[in-house]
Amino acid sequence: MDSRTVALIRTTFKAVAAEEGGSETLARSFYSILFTDYPGVRDFFPAAMDAQRDRLVHAISYALDRLEEPDKLLPFLAQLGRDHRKYGVQPAHYVAVANSLKSAIRGCVGDEMWTDEVAAAWDEGLANISGAMIGAADKETSPAAWTATVVECREVLRNLSIVRVQLEHPMEYAAGQYISVQVPSRPRMWRYLSPANPANSNGEIEFHIRSVLGGWVSPAIVSHTTVGDQWLLGAPLGGLGVPRNTKRKMLMIGCGTGIAPLRAQIMAMAQRRVNPKVHLFVGGHHPCDLYDLQVLSQLAVANKWLTVTPVTEHEENPWWYYDSGEPQVELPGLEPRMTGQIGKVVAAFGPWADRDVQIVGSPSMVQTTKFRLMAAGTQAKSIRHDPLF
Missing domain, CATH: 3.40.50.80 (Nucleotide-binding domain of ferredoxin-NADP reductase (FNR) module)
Known part of the structure; x- marks a missing residue:
């Protein structure tokens, strides 16, 4: 994308975010349009949408800030594309999301700001983002999700537990990455957790979880996890790590x-x-x-x-x-x-x-x-x- 296209995308998004309550309005409008125009998509999302709405705006902002840094943006999008396989997402769903997002932004900024040039810029930007995610997902040969059994749950503090799980099939992840997790008591509510140990051939992972006040998932994990529970884990994400042979x-x-x-x-x-x-x-x-x-x-x-x-x-x-x-x-x-x-x-x-x-x-x-x-x-x-x- 050229600098003009990037500038148009960022300008319209920032015009929304700059308004008081603009980010929340955008997220609510987006999901309202998405679920109305594409009702079948609703099944991919949890019943409670508060955290999901916040995550949407942060993810959009993160991507837009890196539109001119493909070396940082493309690996991030590739990871997201691989991770989204756990939902059963298909290319048609990316079209639904793009159309709904454009409609939501247009409704927030108004027709005066939403020119044909702005619309074309968003078309190009969203096509590049979805293309990178779809391409990475298509090339991936690892499982869309891993099944794991809880083998130990130890309370360390009244609001913090250490949980060890045994994967059905080993997962290759780099030490420092994080993984999306779904627990039985919170279906469709995926949360990110970081393994506290490197990947191993036995498929054992240790997670450290603190109960967040007012949270949906972490309190359920800390309070209700028992040995034998079946968890679902998504593809690893994140770029932290220490390269081999580094001298820094x-x-x-x-x-x-x-x-x-x-x-x-x-x-x-x-x-x-x-x-x-x-x-x-x-x-x-x-x-x-x-x-x-x-x-x-x-x-x-x-x-x-x-x-x-x-x-x-x-x-x-x-x-x-x-x-x-x-x-x-x-x-x-x-x-x-x-x-x-x-x-x-x-x-x-x-x-x-x-x-x-x-x-x-x-x-x-x-x-x-x-x-x-x-x-x-x-x-x-x-x-x-x-x-x-």
Whole structure:
């Protein structure tokens, strides 16, 4: 696409997003048109659409921001195309989505702004996006979805569980990627979870799940998962990872269950002969949120290239956390725990100019940490994180 086409697409989308409540209006209008004009498509979506509407706008925005960066956009679209096979999506469904999205945007911006040139630009942009997704899906030979059986569910905190599943067929994924998951109690509500271990020939995956207040899926997983449950898993997504033979040192920053994809990468690196130095900052609100320090301690002791610094915002645990009263055992291989907001703590070390940076956590944590690092002198091109939706 030429720059004129990209500019027209972005201008009309931003005109909608700039209005108060514009993004929500667009999402509601899109799904209303889609389900009215193509009623058969409704069966692909969950009954509750709140999260789905938010995800739609974020995904569109993410793609539009990268229209002139095919090296970043095309791999993302290819992954999405492979992942959407789990729904049973066919090329005709992409046409339905494109038509409905154009109608929704036209309704939001009005006929005065929606010129023939703008319509043609959107036709070209959506055709390129859907073409990339369809092409990747057609070339894929792996299963559309994997069946997995829960073999262990362990409560770590009252709102956090570790779940291990056994895949019916092994899945090839890169350490650091994430996977869409559907659980029995929430049909058609797919949620993204990051494996906390590298792929293995036994098809065993460990997930760390925190119950999100007001969420539909995570509370159901934490509260109701039992051994023997059958889960469905989609194709792996995401671009985090440490290339083999890289000489660049790494800075990894993870909060809460965001430690999972970072831990998986470190475990994968531990199987290599040579690695660059890695400094991992693992954060939480309270000391009890650092639930995986035992494993990280073992990894740090066994791998001298790894430095692990725990960080908490508060010195003490919350009132609801049961403390046995036993003295805390100091874990070997770990740096002394620091107190403060993790982005601020990490940025205080300096610009980290010699490091490639990965940040994993909530969207607000990722954005705040990224801005603090950039303010400290870290180059934006050195910072990586997954799409924030």
